[in-house]
Amino acid sequence: MKHRVYYLFILLLLPFVLGVVSCREIVKGIDAQEIVDRAIADAGGELYDQSDIEFSFRDVIYTQKREGGRRVTTRTRETDSGRVKDIWDGRSFRRYHGEQNVIVSDSMANVYSNSINSVLYFAQLPYGLNDPSVNKEWIGEKTIDGKQYYQIRVTFNQDGGGEDFEDVYIYWFDAETFKPEYLAYEFHVNGGGLRFREAYNERYVNGIRFVDYRNYRPVGEADLMQLDSLFERRKLELLSEIRLEDVVVSRDNYN
Secondary structure, eight states: OHHHHHHHHHHHHHHHHHHHHHHHHHHHHHHHHHHHHHHHHHHTGGGGGGOEEEEEETTEEEEEEEETTEEEEEEEEEETTEEEEEEEOSSOEEEEETTEEEOOOHHHHHHHHHHHHHHHHHHTTTGGGGSTTEEEEEEEEEEETTEEEEEEEEEEOTTTSOTTTTOEEEEEEETTTOOEEEEEEEEOGGGOEEEEEEEEEEEEETTEEEEEEEEEEESSSOOGGGHHHHHHTTOEEEEEEEOOEEEEEEOTTOO
């Protein structure tokens, strides 16, 4: 009799359990987008599309403006032979040495434009996570140094994802503020490898959030999903620091 009551209880409970699991799967399906949307709203939201941005990174000046509905980015640096300015508008690449237009092969133009895009992409995170080529997946929650984070896995479509479309990223968003405080990625160019970045020096410039990063790499063999644990155990090697300087955000050209 007791066994019969027990099995009856399980049968009655099963639809509820399945319903909870089903709901949780649905929640997982929308969590990633909701988390990213809230992170972008906190970091500046619509101000990204209304602002011109300029900053210095490793003695190179980067700018981004919107002209005719298109993002135009530039990279300017001083060399021994004069000033070199690269311009990328999403369709064509131009290089100027002083006032002279320099002819650049298609292959090198692609390398230079990807380099500019990479710097601007990281500088404006999490804004770029809503680009059409980005795929986002909620993969769980994780505690790092006593704080709770949502983990989002990011991959890219080949169409629109650039040459590095096979790279895989993991982002850790603060469970209370939704700010991305850590990221890790697996890349395949130049021999490939793994990186883990820790955000610091958060500041808001004219309404838009900027951070600097401590850039780490694993000492030995590791997996992308292990990097947060290795960071907690102080088993990652500090490779470099990524600092944005002289950040200026203006909206003089926008209504």
